[in-house]
Amino acid sequence: MRSTLALLAIACLAHVAPAARAQAEQAATTLPENYDLLEPDGLSLGVAVMSSRGILLGEDHRTMLVPVLGYEGERVFFRGINGGVHLFKRNGLELDLLVGARLDGWDAADLDAARLAERGIDRDLLVDRDRGADVGLGLSWKGSAGRAWLDAKTDVTGASDGHEVELGYAFAVPAGKGLLAPGVAVSYWSSKLSDYYYGVLPAEEAAGVPRYRPGDLVVPSASVAYLRALPGRWRVFGIVDYQWLPEGITQSPLVEGKRGVVSLFVGFSRSFGAGR
Numbered sequence: 001m002r003s004t005l006a007l008l009a010i011a012c013l014a015h016v017a018p019a020a021r022a023q024a025e026q027a028a029t030t031l032p033e034n035y036d037l038l039e040p041d042g043l044s045l046g047v048a049v050m051s052s053r054g055i056l057l058g059e060d061h062r063t064m065l066v067p068v069l070g071y072e073g074e075r076v077f078f079r080g081i082n083g084g085v086h087l088f089k090r091n092g093l094e095l096d097l098l099v100g101a102r103l104d105g106w107d108a109a110d111l112d113a114a115r116l117a118e119r120g121i122d123r124d125l126l127v128d129r130d131r132g133a134d135v136g137l138g139l140s141w142k143g144s145a146g147r148a149w150l151d152a153k154t155d156v157t158g159a160s161d162g163h164e165v166e167l168g169y170a171f172a173v174p175a176g177k178g179l180l181a182p183g184v185a186v187s188y189w190s191s192k193l194s195d196y197y198y199g200v201l202p203a204e205e206a207a208g209v210p211r212y213r214p215g216d217l218v219v220p221s222a223s224v225a226y227l228r229a230l231p232g233r234w235r236v237f238g239i240v241d242y243q244w245l246p247e248g249i250t251q252s253p254l255v256e257g258k259r260g261v262v263s264l265f266v267g268f269s270r271s272f273g274a275g276r
Contacts, residue, residue, distance in 0.1 A: 042273020044070040052263040055245065055255050058112025068269050084138065096138040098153060104197045105131035105159070111254065119253045125207045126254075129197055132159035146171030155193070162193025170225075178228030189217040198252045214248030230268075238266040 136153030
């Protein structure tokens, strides 16, 4: 359900390192070796393997090699498929303007026609769901207890015209020569957003597809990330994420029906800027 694992990984990296620095500075603990390379300024490039099971009928398990791209400037940042501008930064509090891609779109031809037919749906009557772009605001705070964030975004491309609000928390602890960072989050999807990607559209219903509308959704998730800096401005990282899918999604005639989705992201990157 999450738009892409690359987005998840970059977001986790963005939340973990600043939280660990704040915790260590306020608790007078020792940061891992080469810690500054975990929180670089400037450009970062890398590659990663991501793996996740699709939730739509007939959607394959996805394992692929993907590029990792990030940029952290004084005002502007870019993390995977998300970017933005820091509007306010003071005493651990940040307010950002957010712009990002939403990749939840899918092609009807990729769904399993036979399994859809078992549920009384003719695949030829389904229409593709478009990808979109979101714009919104993000508020975050980092301190000795970790990092908390609240993001609110809305579709500006006319794909779904829906919006999403996410509340999350992550903290980091030294683990060997790296950082271990558990995190939790809960996302609210508006009815327009969930109905578009996991429901039956009015045009499909008019053509004979049985009506289904998920309505407003709440999607909780939990993750664990590990990061380690290496010489030469390199760093390695791994992230495991689990999402609990609400009944509004699992009961959709377009969806497999499983209640949880596990995602894995493992990779490395190199910074071409200075550490903070």
